[in-house]
Amino acid sequence: MKNDEVKKDYLRKIKKITKLNESYYDKSIPLISDGEYDILKKEIIFLEKKHDFLDHKDSPLKKVGFKPSKNFKKVDHKVPMLSLSNAFSEEDLINFEKKILNYLNQKKGFNIEYSAEPKIDGISASLIYKNKKFVTGLSRGDGQTGEDITANLKTIKDIPLNIFANDFPEEIDIRGEVFIQNSDFKKLKDKFANPRNAASGSLRQKNSNDTKKIPLKFIAYTFGFEKGMKITNQKDFLKKLSQWGFKTNHLNKIIVGTKNLIENYNQVEKKRSAIDFDIDGIVYKINDFQLQKRLGFVANAPRWAIAHKFSANSGISKILDIDIQIGRTGALTPVAKINSVNIGGVVVSNATLHNEDEINRKDIRIGDIVKVERAGDVIPHIISVDLKKRNKNSQKFLFPTKCPSCGSKTIKEFNLITKKKDAVRRCSSEGFECERVAIEKIKHFVSKEAFNIDGLGKKIVENFWNKNLIRLPQDIFNLDYSKIESMDGWGKQSVANLKYSIETSKNISFERFIYALGIRHIGFENAKLISRSLRSSENFLNLSKSNNFGELLNLDGMGETQINSIKNFFLNKTNQKVLDELMKILLIKNSVETKKNGPLKNKTFMLTGKLMGMSRAEAKSLIEQNSGSIISNVTKNLNYLITGDKPTKRKVDMAKDMNIKILSQGDWLKMLNKPS
Numbered sequence: 001m002k003n004d005e006v007k008k009d010y011l012r013k014i015k016k017i018t019k020l021n022e023s024y025y026d027k028s029i030p031l032i033s034d035g036e037y038d039i040l041k042k043e044i045i046f047l048e049k050k051h052d053f054l055d056h057k058d059s060p061l062k063k064v065g066f067k068p069s070k071n072f073k074k075v076d077h078k079v080p081m082l083s084l085s086n087a088f089s090e091e092d093l094i095n096f097e098k099k100i101l102n103y104l105n106q107k108k109g110f111n112i113e114y115s116a117e118p119k120i121d122g123i124s125a126s127l128i129y130k131n132k133k134f135v136t137g138l139s140r141g142d143g144q145t146g147e148d149i150t151a152n153l154k155t156i157k158d159i160p161l162n163i164f165a166n167d168f169p170e171e172i173d174i175r176g177e178v179f180i181q182n183s184d185f186k187k188l189k190d191k192f193a194n195p196r197n198a199a200s201g202s203l204r205q206k207n208s209n210d211t212k213k214i215p216l217k218f219i220a221y222t223f224g225f226e227k228g229m230k231i232t233n234q235k236d237f238l239k240k241l242s243q244w245g246f247k248t249n250h251l252n253k254i255i256v257g258t259k260n261l262i263e264n265y266n267q268v269e270k271k272r273s274a275i276d277f278d279i280d281g282i283v284y285k286i287n288d289f290q291l292q293k294r295l296g297f298v299a300n301a302p303r304w305a306i307a308h309k310f311s312a313n314s315g316i317s318k319i320l321d322i323d324i325q326i327g328r329t330g331a332l333t334p335v336a337k338i339n340s341v342n343i344g345g346v347v348v349s350n351a352t353l354h355n356e357d358e359i360n361r362k363d364i365r366i367g368d369i370v371k372v373e374r375a376g377d378v379i380p381h382i383i384s385v386d387l388k389k390r391n392k393n394s395q396k397f398l399f400p401t402k403c404p405s406c407g408s409k410t411i412k413e414f415n416l417i418t419k420k421k422d423a424v425r426r427c428s429s430e431g432f433e434c435e436r437v438a439i440e441k442i443k444h445f446v447s448k449e450a451f452n453i454d455g456l457g458k459k460i461v462e463n464f465w466n467k468n469l470i471r472l473p474q475d476i477f478n479l480d481y482s483k484i485e486s487m488d489g490w491g492k493q494s495v496a497n498l499k500y501s502i503e504t505s506k507n508i509s510f511e512r513f514i515y516a517l518g519i520r521h522i523g524f525e526n527a528k529l530i531s532r533s534l535r536s537s538e539n540f541l542n543l544s545k546s547n548n549f550g551e552l553l554n555l556d557g558m559g560e561t562q563i564n565s566i567k568n569f570f571l572n573k574t575n576q577k578v579l580d581e582l583m584k585i586l587l588i589k590n591s592v593e594t595k596k597n598g599p600l601k602n603k604t605f606m607l608t609g610k611l612m613g614m615s616r617a618e619a620k621s622l623i624e625q626n627s628g629s630i631i632s633n634v635t636k637n638l639n640y641l642i643t644g645d646k647p648t649k650r651k652v653d654m655a656k657d658m659n660i661k662i663l664s665q666g667d668w669l670k671m672l673n674k675p676s
């Protein structure tokens with residue numbers, strides 16, 4: 001990369017991190033996960049180290065937190081409240097110790113004593129005591145200047161307002177972490193992403209009466225300015241803190257040698273999900289204050305301490321139970337209910353176990369201690385079991401041989417392609433006879449790519465089922481609206497909206513209709529193929545009457561498995577009844593022939609933002625009907641980015657960077673010779 005390109009990339013990253021910081025520190029809203037944030041921070045630091053010419057006042061190596069909010073009075077910290085450098089591996093830790101020994105001019109064998117303290121994932125606060133009275137409490141702010149949040153801090157029971165010990169310094173600011181316990185967070189979890197956000201949001205309320213309602217806790221671990229303190233190391237300081245009336249962390253330990261630090265790190269990580277507050281690593285501080293003083297500080301962090309962070313995409317937890325979920329095709333999916341564990345800022349309490357074979361292969365059991373991984377948007381899953389921690393009386397998990405919903409036998413099918421039994425076990429009842437399968441089928445029927453009924457989401461389908469309002473897809477079009485209006489959470493307007501979405505959904509394209517039926521092995525692509533070939537729903541129904549399924553075999557993408565699945569679908573009496581009823585109610589549009597040489601031939605398109613008077617699905621099929629194709633990422637293969645209202649800025653910026661043509665809805669419709 002050329003230098004100006006490097007600089008451009010660097011500035012883009014700085015701009016991004018500044019925006020993330022503002023939202024995180026000022027508004028208590030995380031825009032990305034902690035793991036993703038750490039990667040961005042690492043990338044910036046890496047670029048700065050590699051290229052001397054890169055430097056910025058907002059660099060994470062220079063900045064701590066974010067400037068104080070206007071809602072609170074600003075107060076300068078007498079001693080700055082700094083950040084900590086991070087270690088992510090054993091190697092980082094060894095380097096940390098090496099650098100310290102070099103700096104102190106000591107040989108390798110010199111034993112350094114560390115105070116190893118679990119890093120509580122909360123919000124730091126500085127409590128100023130004068131003459132044994134708590135006088136002012138500050139947030140970290142940007143490290144130099146904090147916000148005066150005294151009134152809010154005074155609502156926390158763990159913070160003593162008066163100290164009675166004789167040896168308490170004349171003046172001192174005690175620093176520590178404000179946090180919320182996981183058990184208390186459970187009650188607030190609809191409002192906040194994780195316990196730390198809950199603590200941050202509550203602590204920075206304008207009105208301290210709002211803070212008082214939240215059971216915040218405080219654990220003390222260091223000091224800033226002090227006058228008259230006669231303590232020489234961290235161990236004694238922590239001991240004194242509890243004598244003075246502060247809470248300290250019972251997991252703090254004094255440790256010598258990096259090997260022992262790693263052992264302690266592994267042990268604490270295993271305990272992590274059983275501790276009632278979030279920790280995201282272990283802080284190691286040189287125990288001796290004299291050595292701390294000699295080592296001093298780098299730009300925004302002490303040289304004598306480091307935070308050894310836990311992995312941002314995996315964690316250790318315990319399996320409390322194994323639930324069996326049933327999908328719309330009858331597949332039984334085991335899900336592990338685990339002790340909640342915070343993995344990179346996301347609280348995880350469920351992990352998929354995929355299928356019966358996976359449970360057997362890994363011999364996963366209730367009560368096991370397991371390693372759970374969560375990466376990107378993938379559902380958390382279990383990577384391994386700690387067999388050493390297994391209880392002697394634990395028993396192998398027996399996969400149900402009967403469907404937990406309808407009691408039918410569960411079966412493993414023989415796969416014609418792999419010539420093996422499927423890994424997935426299924427409920428043998430075909431379709432609507434099984435309650436769970438029926439509910440899942442209806443959820444699929446109303447979903448976005450199918451009937452796309454706004455206001456009839458998954459929870460509402462469950463609720464309508466429980467209230468006996470729906471049993472089969474056609475019931476959606478015969479709902480008892482007066483009953484719904486009298487139900488909790490519904491009113492005149494929301495019922496009118498629902499009615500409107502249901503009525504408009506009756507007008508549906510043939511391909512969406514086929515997809516909505518939820519026939520196994522017929523996803524959206526196959527539904528499209530069938531609709532283009534058969535053209536009308538009448539032809540589709542005639543397939544079974546004339547037993548003419550063979551004609552579908554000519555379609556590229558349709559094989560024996562798909563054809564058998566369609567045959568079985570028609571053989572089921574309930575399905576026939578559903579089809580007959582739906583045909584009476586719906587207006588299914590015949591499939592339009594796609595132009596082979598349409599005006600958008602050889603052109604690729606991507607959509608972002610809301611289009612006027614047209615759904616995404618309609619826009620996509622319009623492009624395809626005119627020989628264009630849709631792609632889902634901004635890459636060099638993209639020719640046009642169509643932007644509606646409120647487009648995603650990142651996509652537009654990327655398209656601009658890559659010189660991709662950006663079209664408004666009007667520009668695009670002009671290409672099709674359609675009025676905008």
Ligand code: AMP
Nearest residue numbers: 083084117118119120123124177221283
């Ligand atoms: P960071 O903000 O990631 O650079 O990490 C520094 C922060 O770690 C401090 O501001 C504290 O909020 C937090 N922290 C949690 N526990 C401790 C501890 N025992 N010692 C020092 N800092 C801690």
